[in-house]
Amino acid sequence: MxxxxxxxxxxxxxxxxxxxxxxxxxxxxxxxxxNRGALVGLAIIIFMVIVAFAAPLxxxxxxxxxxxxxxxxxxxxxxLFGTDDVGRDMLSRIIYGGQITLRVxxxxxxxxxxxxxxLGIIAGFYGGWLDTLIMRLxxxxxxxxxxxxxxxxxxxxxxxxxxxxxxxxxxxxxSYTRVARGTTLTVxxxxxxxxxxxxxxxxxxxxxxxxxxxxxxxxxxLATVGVAGAILTAAGLSFLGLGAQPPTPxxxxxxxxxxxxxxxxxxxxxxxxxxxxxxxxxxxxxxDGLRDALDPKLRR
Amino acid sequence: MTRYILNRLALTLPVILGVxxxxxxxxxxxxxxxxxAMFIExxxxxKEQIExxxxxxGLDQPLPVQYWNWLVKVTQGNLGESIITKQSVAELIVQNFxxxxxLTVAGLGLxxxxxxxLGIIAAIKHNSxxxxxxMVIGTLGVSMPSFWLGLLLxxxxxxxxxxxxxxxxxxLRRLALPAIALGFSAAAIIARLVRSSLLxxxxxxxxxxxxAKGVRYPIVVxxxxxxxxxxxxxxxxxxQFGGLLSxxxxxxxxxxxxxxxxxxxxxxxxxxxxxAQGCVLFVALVYVFVNLVVDxxxxxxxxxxxxx
Numbered sequence: 001m002x003x004x005x006x007x008x009x010x011x012x013x014x015x016x017x018x019x020x021x022x023x024x025x026x027x028x029x030x031x032x033x034x035n036r037g038a039l040v041g042l043a044i045i046i047f048m049v050i051v052a053f054a055a056p057l058x059x060x061x062x063x064x065x066x067x068x069x070x071x072x073x074x075x076x077x078x079x080l081f082g083t084d085d086v087g088r089d090m091l092s093r094i095i096y097g098g099q100i101t102l103r104v105x106x107x108x109x110x111x112x113x114x115x116x117x118x119l120g121i122i123a124g125f126y127g128g129w130l131d132t133l134i135m136r137l138x139x140x141x142x143x144x145x146x147x148x149x150x151x152x153x154x155x156x157x158x159x160x161x162x163x164x165x166x167x168x169x170x171x172x173x174x175s176y177t178r179v180a181r182g183t184t185l186t187v188x189x190x191x192x193x194x195x196x197x198x199x200x201x202x203x204x205x206x207x208x209x210x211x212x213x214x215x216x217x218x219x220x221x222l223a224t225v226g227v228a229g230a231i232l233t234a235a236g237l238s239f240l241g242l243g244a245q246p247p248t249p250x251x252x253x254x255x256x257x258x259x260x261x262x263x264x265x266x267x268x269x270x271x272x273x274x275x276x277x278x279x280x281x282x283x284x285x286x287x288d289g290l291r292d293a294l295d296p297k298l299r300r
Numbered sequence: 301m302t303r304y305i306l307n308r309l310a311l312t313l314p315v316i317l318g319v320x321x322x323x324x325x326x327x328x329x330x331x332x333x334x335x336x337a338m339f340i341e342x343x344x345x346x347k348e349q350i351e352x353x354x355x356x357x358g359l360d361q362p363l364p365v366q367y368w369n370w371l372v373k374v375t376q377g378n379l380g381e382s383i384i385t386k387q388s389v390a391e392l393i394v395q396n397f398x399x400x401x402x403l404t405v406a407g408l409g410l411x412x413x414x415x416x417x418l419g420i421i422a423a424i425k426h427n428s429x430x431x432x433x434x435m436v437i438g439t440l441g442v443s444m445p446s447f448w449l450g451l452l453l454x455x456x457x458x459x460x461x462x463x464x465x466x467x468x469x470x471x472l473r474r475l476a477l478p479a480i481a482l483g484f485s486a487a488a489i490i491a492r493l494v495r496s497s498l499l500x501x502x503x504x505x506x507x508x509x510x511x512a513k514g515v516r517y518p519i520v521v522x523x524x525x526x527x528x529x530x531x532x533x534x535x536x537x538x539x540q541f542g543g544l545l546s547x548x549x550x551x552x553x554x555x556x557x558x559x560x561x562x563x564x565x566x567x568x569x570x571x572x573x574x575x576a577q578g579c580v581l582f583v584a585l586v587y588v589f590v591n592l593v594v595d596x597x598x599x600x601x602x603x604x605x606x607x608x
Binding site for chain 2: 252285
C-alpha cells in the first residue's frame with residue numbers, strides 16, 4: 001500500500017534497516033503457503049471451480065435426463081453415485097449442482113459485502129446521527145436470528161433460487177457493517193487520512209482511496225467464511241422447498257427428494273450432503289488460514 | 301447495576317419497535333398486490349374475495365393507521381387469523397411453541413455440555429492427537445448441514461440400528477436425534493471457543509501461582525481457569541440460542557416434528573401472510589428477550605461490564 005510507506009525524507013525512514021518494504025499481500029501469501037489446512041482447502045476449492053465450469057465436458061449424463069427403468073439404482077460403474085427416483089444420474093446432477101452452489105455463494109456474499117461495507121464505512125466515517133441511524137437499523141436486522149431474516153425476506157419476495165440469493169445476501173449485511181464500521185473508526189484518526197483531509201480530498205475519495213483498502217483485510221476473511229455460510233443457508237432453504245425448484249440439480253433440493261427414499265436408497269441422500277459438506281469445509285479451512293495469515297499477532 | 305439494566309432495557313425498546321415495523325411491512329413490501337399474491341397458490345380468486353380479504357386485513361386504510369391498529373391488536377395478543385385454516389395465529393403459536401422450545405433447549409444443552417467438555421480436553425492436551433481430533437470434529441461440525449446430519453442420524457439409528465423410533469412425536473426418546481442434529485454445529489463452535497479461551501487463561505500469572513502453591517492440575521483447570529474462560533462462552537451461548545431457534549425450522553421439517561418452524565415454513569409455502577408474520581414476530585421477540593437476559597447475566601458474571 002503506497003499510502004502507508006514512509007517518505008524517505010521522514011526521520012523514521014532513515015533509521016529503518018535498508019530492506020525493501022514488503023507488500024502485505026506477499027506476506028499473507030507466504031504465511032498461507034505454510035498452512036497445510038488452508039492449502040488443502042484452496043486445492044479443493046480450485047478443483048470444485050474447475051469441475052463446475054467444465055460440467056458439460058465432465059458430466060457423464062445429462063443432469064435432467066430421466067430414464068425411469070434406471071430409477072434408484074445403487075452406485076455402479078455406469079452410475080458412480082447411483083441414480084435418483086426418476087433415473088437421473090446422481091454424479092452428473094452433483095457436478096451441475098456445483099455451478100449453482102458456487103453462484104449462490106458468490107452472489108449472496110457480493111450483495112452482503114458491498115452493501116454492508118458501504119454502510120459500515122459511512123457510519124464510521126461520518127459518525128453522529130447517520131451512524132446512530134445505520135447502526136440501529138443493523139440492530140433491527142440482528143434481532144432476526146440466523147435463518148429467520150432470510151425466511152422473512154422469502155416471505156416478501158416469494159420462493160425461488162434468485163430470491164434466496166437476495167435473502168441470504170441481505171441476511172449477511174450486519175456482520176460486514178459492524179466490522180467495516182469498527183475498522184473505519186480506528187483508521188479515520190490515522191495520519192494518512194488526516195493528510196488526505198488537509199490536502200483537500202473529497203469525502204468520497206478519502207473513503208474509497210484511504211479507508212477502504214485498510215478495512216478490506218478483515219472483510220475478506222469475513223467474505224470467505226461468508227461464502228460457506230451462504231451455501232449452507234441457501235441449501236437449507238432449498239431443502240425446505242423455498243429455494244431452487246425441481247428439476248434444478250441443486251444440492252439442497254436433491255436432499256429433500258432423497259429423504260423420501262432414505263430407506264431404499266442411501267446414496268440419494270449421502271452424495272448431495274457430502275458435496276455440500278466438502279465444499280463448506282474447504283472454504284472454512286481456507287478462510288481460517290487466511291484469518292491467521294492476516295492477523296499480525298499470529299505472524300511469526 | 302440498576303442503571304445498567306435500565307440502559308439495556310432502553311436499548312431494547314427501539315429494536316422491538318423496529319422489528320414490529322419490519323414485520324408489519326412484510327405484507328406491503330410484496331411486489332405487486334399482496335392479496336392477489338396470497339391467492340396465487342390456491343389458483344386465483346374473484347374480485348369480491350380479494351376485496352373482502354383486503355378489508356379483513358384493513359388494507360383499505362392509510363399505512364400509519366394500519367400500523368397503529370395492528371400494533372394495538374398485537375399488544376393485546378391478537379395476531380389475526382390464518383388465511384388458510386382460519387384458526388387464530390396466536391393460538392397456533394401457543395400450540396406449537398412448547399415443542400420448538402423443547403428442541404432448542406435440548407440442542408443448546410447438548411451443545412454446551414459437549415462443547416465445554418471437548419474444549420477442555422483439547423486445551424489440556426494442547427498439540428496432542430486428542431487436540432487435533434477435537435479440532436477436526438470442530439471444523440466438521442460447523443461445515444456439516446444440520447439437515448443432512450439429521451438424515452444420516454435417522455438412517456443410522458432409526459432405520460439400520462432401530463434404536464430410536466423415527467415416527468413423528470415429541471416424547472424424550474424422539475427428542476435425542478433432532479437435538480443432536482440441531483446442537484452439533486453449536487457444540488463445535490463452543491468447543492473451539494472454550495479451547496482458545498482456556499489456552500489463553502492458562503498462560504496467566506494466577507494460574508502459575510496456583511500451580512506453584514501445589515494445587516492439583518485438574519483443580520487448577522476447573523476452579524481457576526475454566527471459570528474465567530467461560531465469560532466469552534456466555535455471549536456465544538446467547539447468540540447460538542438464536543441460531544438454534546431458527547435452525548429448528550429446518551430440523552423440525554427433517555424429523556416431521558410439530559413446532560413453530562414447520563408452522564412458518566408451511567405458511568411461507570402457502571403464502572399465508574398473517575401466520576408467517578405472527579411466527580416471525582414471535583420468534584424475533586423471543587430472541588430479543590433471550591439476548592437481553594444473556595446481557596444482564598453477562599454483567600452479573602463479569603462486574604467490569606456494569607461499570608463501563
